[in-house]
Amino acid sequence: MDLKEIKAIIDLMKKSSVTEFELEQKEFKIKLKRGGNHPGDGDDSSFYSARPVMAVPASLPPPPGPSAALPAPPVSNDAEIKSPMIGTFYRTPAPDAAPYVEVGVEVGPDTVVCIIEAMKVMNEIKAETRGIITAIVAENSKPVEFGQPLFRIRPL
Amino acid sequence: MNPDTQILRALRDAGEAGTSGAILARQLGVSRAAVWNRIEELRKAGYDIEASPHHGYILRATPDALHGDDLMARLPVNRIIGRDVIVFSETTSTNDIVEKLARDGVAEGSVVFAESQTRGRGRLGRTWCSPSGCGLWFSVLLRPNLRPTAATQLTVISAVAVARAIERETGLHPEIKWPNDILFGHRKAAGILLELNAELDRIRYAILGIGIDVNLDPDSFPPDVRNVATSLSAEAGRNLNRPSLATAVLRELDHLYARLHAGDFHEIGDEWMRRCTTLGRRVSIRIGDRSIAGRAEALDEEGALLVRTEHGTLERIIGGDVTLEKNG
Numbered sequence: 001m002d003l004k005e006i007k008a009i010i011d012l013m014k015k016s017s018v019t020e021f022e023l024e025q026k027e028f029k030i031k032l033k034r035g036g037n038h039p040g041d042g043d044d045s046s047f048y049s050a051r052p053v054m055a056v057p058a059s060l061p062p063p064p065g066p067s068a069a070l071p072a073p074p075v076s077n078d079a080e081i082k083s084p085m086i087g088t089f090y091r092t093p094a095p096d097a098a099p100y101v102e103v104g105v106e107v108g109p110d111t112v113v114c115i116i117e118a119m120k121v122m123n124e125i126k127a128e129t130r131g132i133i134t135a136i137v138a139e140n141s142k143p144v145e146f147g148q149p150l151f152r153i154r155p156l
Numbered sequence: 157m158n159p160d161t162q163i164l165r166a167l168r169d170a171g172e173a174g175t176s177g178a179i180l181a182r183q184l185g186v187s188r189a190a191v192w193n194r195i196e197e198l199r200k201a202g203y204d205i206e207a208s209p210h211h212g213y214i215l216r217a218t219p220d221a222l223h224g225d226d227l228m229a230r231l232p233v234n235r236i237i238g239r240d241v242i243v244f245s246e247t248t249s250t251n252d253i254v255e256k257l258a259r260d261g262v263a264e265g266s267v268v269f270a271e272s273q274t275r276g277r278g279r280l281g282r283t284w285c286s287p288s289g290c291g292l293w294f295s296v297l298l299r300p301n302l303r304p305t306a307a308t309q310l311t312v313i314s315a316v317a318v319a320r321a322i323e324r325e326t327g328l329h330p331e332i333k334w335p336n337d338i339l340f341g342h343r344k345a346a347g348i349l350l351e352l353n354a355e356l357d358r359i360r361y362a363i364l365g366i367g368i369d370v371n372l373d374p375d376s377f378p379p380d381v382r383n384v385a386t387s388l389s390a391e392a393g394r395n396l397n398r399p400s401l402a403t404a405v406l407r408e409l410d411h412l413y414a415r416l417h418a419g420d421f422h423e424i425g426d427e428w429m430r431r432c433t434t435l436g437r438r439v440s441i442r443i444g445d446r447s448i449a450g451r452a453e454a455l456d457e458e459g460a461l462l463v464r465t466e467h468g469t470l471e472r473i474i475g476g477d478v479t480l481e482k483n484g
Contacts (some may be wrong), residue, residue, distance in 0.1 A: 035208045072170070084304040086441055088475040094282070117475040118309040119335040119459055120279065121362075123352040141444020146305055147356075 074088070078134050080149040081127060087118035089138045089150060105133050113151055116144065131155040159194050160225035161185055167205065168229060169217035176209030220371075220398050221289070222269050230403040237296060237410035239265040246288070248275040250295035251351060251365045257297055258353070258361040264299035267406065276367060278347060285381065290372045292402050296364040296409065301417060304354040307362060308459050308474075309421055311336050312428045313412040314348050314364055319431055321404035322346070322368075326392045332460050334434040334452070334478055338368075341481060343386035345369050366405070371395045429455050434480065439463060443476030 013032060024032045083089070091099040091114050101113045107127040116123045127133075135152040137143050157165075162184055166175050181188045195205055195213060202219030203226075218226065224241040231238045237403075246268040247253055254268050273293050276284035286293040300310065315336035322330050322338065322345075330346075331339045338346035340398075346368040353360045372387035389395050411448040412424055429435075432455065440449040441463065461473040 003362070030336055032182065049235075082356060084354050085307065086305065086474060119311045119474055120348060121307045121352055121389040123304065123307070123354055124218070126353075141446070143443075 020095070052079075074106060077150075078113040078130060078154050080137075081113060081125065081151040081153055083116055083138075083144045083146060083148045083150055084125070085116055085118055085121075085123060086146050087116040087123065087144060089140065089142055089144045090115040091136070091140045101127075101133050101136075101151070103133050103136060107131060107133060107153070114138075125150065127151075127153060129153060129155055157228075157313055158225060159186070159190075160198060160223075161229045163191070163194055164203075164215070164226050164229035167213060167479065170212075170214070172211075174214040176212030180213070211478070218399065220395075222271065222292075222399055222402060222467055224269075226398060227267075227269075227402055227406070230399070232410070233404060234388075235406075235410045236265040237413055237430075238267050238406040239263065241267045243405075244268065244270040246270060246274065247270045249273050249277050249365075250293055250364050251277065251349075255296040255351070256365045256460075258363065261427065262297060264297050264361070265410075266297045267294055269294040269402065277365075278349060284347065284367050286367060287372070291370045292366070292368040292398055292405070294366055294402070296366070296406075298362040298364055298398065298413070299360060300359055300413075302359055303357060304352065304359055307350065307352050307354070307359060308335070309416060309425075310350055310362055310457055311479055312421075313346070313416050313424055314350070314366065314409065316424055316428050316431065317408035317412050318346055318348065318368065318405055320408045321401060322388065324408075325401045325404050326388055326396060328388070328391050330431075330433045331433040332428065333480065334432055334455070335459060339433070340386050340391045342482065343384055344388050345388055346393065348456065362407075368401070368405075370398050370401060375450070390404045411470060425457075425459065428459070434461065438481035440479045441476045442482065443473075448473070448476075 009032060019043065020033050023029070093100065094117065100106060101111065107113060108130050109126065109128050111127045112124045113127050113133070114125050116125060131153040133151055134154050137152060138148065138150045163180060166180055166183060175190045177191050180191045183450065199205055201223060202221055204217035205216065206214045206216050208214060209249060222243045226244045227241045227453055228238060244253065250268045250270050250273065254266070257266055270293050271288040272288035276286040276293055278284045297308065302309065305362070315332050315338070319330050319332055322328060328340070333339045336348040337344050346366065349365045351363040351406040354410070367386065369387035371389040372461060374386060374390050375384065377385050415424060434452045435454065437452050438450070439452050442449060448465060448471050450471070452461055453461045453464045453470070456472065461478070462472045463473055465471055
């Protein structure tokens, strides 16, 4: 398995709801995991591999050219809205309220898209850019890490 | 400094000795008639100011009502927290007002009180009951030089400030329930909520909202909080002077905020840990639809609660609803 194939799997995972992928072959094992970890579970790498040890960055840069071996996935220009702190991700201002944003919604720089809470600090996260929400990456009321992507947004 | 703040500060400084209209007029740079006018206005607002032929004006008693000018007169001259104090008789939520001030570029340290709030709020859309003239409901605008990841330090210093002020003013010993509720036994007397506006690497502003149940009759609490709420008057067995407590909180906050920026967070954090009675207790925590139960074992250096679950694993808790088990 080469980098291109791994990249293709990552792209497929990004587009689908698959959050974990594990493959074991002779002399080769890879495990891919998307989304946040629960803090304190002792494993803060988003994925790992063994035999041979391979370190693959979570988001690979787009391939330099069209791949001959695999159909090139469309290069995504979407930006990410990331968490500025460790905390709990809330999509709604209150448990019974409607979410701040949904996929397909157009947002402005000051549109609140979610709340991150840590120790009674409620951080209203703004979109910071004008665009359309294309994906909600983090899971409601689950822990998120610093810098973890929360949403993908297609700039307008 | 505005004239009423100056007059009240001068009267407090003079105490029983009093100060003359002529001296006040000179200090303020106005006529004695103008001073007399201000004194009349203050009397109408409930300030008992005696005019003695030998001593001039003496401040005998102050009302329990909150007045921005009076609160500022009680604070040190050099301060950040309380640099400006505004009191509304009623508003939706003092956090709403401070948010507007923040957007207008107002400098940090401005404080907004309301005698009553129509939509006082807690975490995640919960309401905070804030009847008129009974409590301290206020918000402070902060522009801390901290990274968003360190914003939880504000939670720690504000809890310590409120606990210290209550202790100083009442002689009571409030407990801190992780992370920043102020409790007596199992009942909450004060709550603190921080709302942050941040970029990835800096805090634009933070709004510190504090609600303290001061002179409330527990029988007047809504039924859903009657068993979990208390007030300082109920705990102390007497009514307390609200302006005096308000000033004490702002002084402590100003002091601790300055120490935080001077790099003294660890000492404040140690005091917070000593006051935090959640440790060693059995707790259950609800985070969204997830529940964790176990024993609160320790606080880590960032203030997160470490809970040993029934399965023996250690969970690091940074949010959610923490319930103290009664027989823990």
